[in-house]
Amino acid sequence: MPEHENNFPTLSVEPVSIVDRVADELRRALFEGELEPGTALREVALAESLGVARSTVREALGLLVADGLADRIPNKGTAVHALDADDIRDVCHARLVLESSGIERWDQASEQARDEVRAALTEFNRLTAGTATSQEITAAHLAIHRALAGLNESPRLLGTADALYAEIRLALAGVDRARGNVREQAHAHGDLVRLLERGHIAEALTDLREHLAGAEQSLLETVPAVDAP
Amino acid sequence: MPEHENNFPTLSVEPVSIVDRVADELRRALFEGELEPGTALREVALAESLGVARSTVREALGLLVADGLADRIPNKGTAVHALDADDIRDVCHARLVLESSGIERWDQASEQARDEVRAALTEFNRLTAGTATSQEITAAHLAIHRALAGLNESPRLLGTADALYAEIRLALAGVDRARGNVREQAHAHGDLVRLLERGHIAEALTDLREHLAGAEQSLLETVPAVDAP
DNA sequence: ATTGACTGATTGTCGGACAATCTCAGTGTG
DNA sequence: CACACTGAGATTGTCCGACAATCAGTCAAT
Numbered sequence: 001m002p003e004h005e006n007n008f009p010t011l012s013v014e015p016v017s018i019v020d021r022v023a024d025e026l027r028r029a030l031f032e033g034e035l036e037p038g039t040a041l042r043e044v045a046l047a048e049s050l051g052v053a054r055s056t057v058r059e060a061l062g063l064l065v066a067d068g069l070a071d072r073i074p075n076k077g078t079a080v081h082a083l084d085a086d087d088i089r090d091v092c093h094a095r096l097v098l099e100s101s102g103i104e105r106w107d108q109a110s111e112q113a114r115d116e117v118r119a120a121l122t123e124f125n126r127l128t129a130g131t132a133t134s135q136e137i138t139a140a141h142l143a144i145h146r147a148l149a150g151l152n153e154s155p156r157l158l159g160t161a162d163a164l165y166a167e168i169r170l171a172l173a174g175v176d177r178a179r180g181n182v183r184e185q186a187h188a189h190g191d192l193v194r195l196l197e198r199g200h201i202a203e204a205l206t207d208l209r210e211h212l213a214g215a216e217q218s219l220l221e222t223v224p225a226v227d228a229p
Numbered sequence: 230m231p232e233h234e235n236n237f238p239t240l241s242v243e244p245v246s247i248v249d250r251v252a253d254e255l256r257r258a259l260f261e262g263e264l265e266p267g268t269a270l271r272e273v274a275l276a277e278s279l280g281v282a283r284s285t286v287r288e289a290l291g292l293l294v295a296d297g298l299a300d301r302i303p304n305k306g307t308a309v310h311a312l313d314a315d316d317i318r319d320v321c322h323a324r325l326v327l328e329s330s331g332i333e334r335w336d337q338a339s340e341q342a343r344d345e346v347r348a349a350l351t352e353f354n355r356l357t358a359g360t361a362t363s364q365e366i367t368a369a370h371l372a373i374h375r376a377l378a379g380l381n382e383s384p385r386l387l388g389t390a391d392a393l394y395a396e397i398r399l400a401l402a403g404v405d406r407a408r409g410n411v412r413e414q415a416h417a418h419g420d421l422v423r424l425l426e427r428g429h430i431a432e433a434l435t436d437l438r439e440h441l442a443g444a445e446q447s448l449l450e451t452v453p454a455v456d457a458p
Numbered sequence: 459a460t461t462g463a464c465t466g467a468t469t470g471t472c473g474g475a476c477a478a479t480c481t482c483a484g485t486g487t488g
Numbered sequence: 489c490a491c492a493c494t495g496a497g498a499t500t501g502t503c504c505g506a507c508a509a510t511c512a513g514t515c516a517a518t
Binding site for chain 1: 470471472473477479480481
């Protein structure tokens with residue numbers, strides 16, 4: 001018998017370290033809007049509040065910084081990342097690149113990758129039909145776009161896409177205006193996928209471009225206006 | 230007078246923490262091939278060897294892991310990332326996406342971004358003409374591609390591109406075969422940029438695709454062959 | 459051949475310590 | 489009043505030492 005044969009492929013126990021738990025808790029707080037952008041994340045305060053050592057908190061903060069969710073200024077501290085207008089534009093442009101590239105690969109993508117797009121769309125429709133938190137709808141919405149980026153079938157590109165969506169969630173945290181264009185968006189996404197299914201790639205691309213332009217516009221409204229000189 | 234005006238853009242005092250220095254030293258060792266892929270990076274050994282505390286080494290290792298240059302397995306340790314064939318293919322595909330997108334934006338890109346491409350090309354030509362380390366040539370070669378990715382003018386996309394190039398340098402570490410196709414590559418890049426200058430975007434794209442396919446092929450030769458069952 | 463127990467090495471987390479640095483209010487000086 | 493200096497307090501960066509948890513290998517027992 002081969003040595004490393006895995007006879008129980010469905011079984012797995014992943015050890016979750018305290019650092020991971022702390023990082024997850026911080027992420028949750030960020031996305032729920034409990035911690036506003038710009039808030040200082042003091043190591044000692046967090047350590048006492050969470051009942052862990054400072055070094056543990058420090059390492060968790062390092063993870064958030066690596067994800068782009070927090071900024072660390074040497075000798076000054078770590079703070080919740082605050083996106084300015086340039087950040088928003090950059091995130092949206094990067095999204096456009098990744099998702100467009102995914103769409104262009106629709107034909108060559110695996111059936112599984114395409115199914116993820118369909119599944120994300122139906123889940124989104126299910127949520128918008130019933131009563132769902134604005135948070136949940138946002139998550140489902142992003143899941144669709146994530147699936148589009150997933151059409152690249154590149155773990156690394158999907159990883160950067162995830163980082164982008166995390167930043168978007170950060171920008172949307174606390175905003176929470178249950179905008180009435182949800183139904184409109186639902187149609188837009190449905191149309192987009194329909195175009196893909198029929199092989200109309202070019203049309204799907206322009207659809208996406210318009211959709212993302214709108215998204216950028218509404219995201220830009222979340223950034224506090226700067227005072228002109 | 231505005232408060233935060235930067236009258237000396239070239240001046241900056243960046244406080245380099247010990248963690249950063251350790252991380253830089255490790256990166257250097259990785260790229261120079263002193264540390265082979267798969268090598269275990271023991272925290273205590275590194276700490277003693279570098280004369281720093283274990284926690285400092287630990288944090289530096291966290292940076293490398295975040296960059297994808299090392300893998301950390303819980304309770305087992307950190308090791309130099311070893312790329313397999315799938316990794317190579319993924320990195321190359323991701324490169325293609327980012328650099329293609331940059332090329333398509335050639336017309337809309339800023340003059341500065343285009344100049345970076347030209348500068349990288351001339352620097353590459355200068356190095357290949359004279360006597361230069363294989364390391365240096367590789368760096369200059371990657372600088373060209375980095376400039377192509379820079380045409381996106383997106384800090385985030387450029388960041389992921391940098392991560393990809395770091396992985397490539399890792400794969401190329403120690404290989405160091407001064408391949409004779411350098412001259413050929415020089416011509417290829419020159420042609421590519423020439424096509425861009427003349428606005429022949431589509432041709433430039435196919436040029437890039439072929440070039441990257443070749444690069445993928447030679448990169449795949451660096452991964453140790455797996456034993457078939 | 460499988461199981462179980464033991465050992466040594468390594469990591470994960472903790473707590474405390476101290477110097478370096480930043481912030482800011484206060485103080486003095488012209 | 490404007491300005492530079494100073495000092496206290498807070499916070500981070502780094503170090504040290506400690507200990508439990510976990511892992512890899514050995515070796516005996518069944």
